[in-house]
Amino acid sequence: MSLNNDDAAIAAFLRSKGVTRCPTACAAPSHAYGSAADRQALRQRAERLEAKREQRVRQAWARAVGVAA
Numbered sequence: 001m002s003l004n005n006d007d008a009a010i011a012a013f014l015r016s017k018g019v020t021r022c023p024t025a026c027a028a029p030s031h032a033y034g035s036a037a038d039r040q041a042l043r044q045r046a047e048r049l050e051a052k053r054e055q056r057v058r059q060a061w062a063r064a065v066g067v068a069a
Helices: 003-017 036-068
Strands: none
Touching: none
């Protein structure tokens, strides 16, 4: 397979899977500056994760208090 065939295969894979950016780019905040929309998406993701974490903590606390009572 030549390099051109590799490029075509990679492009076909990306089109078929709908991949538009590196999946690790949104895994964690970085030191790079992204677009305003990307920064907003990261903030919203962080808020959702924090809300889930807080909910798990509240549920664990409620179970602990319920067991101790």
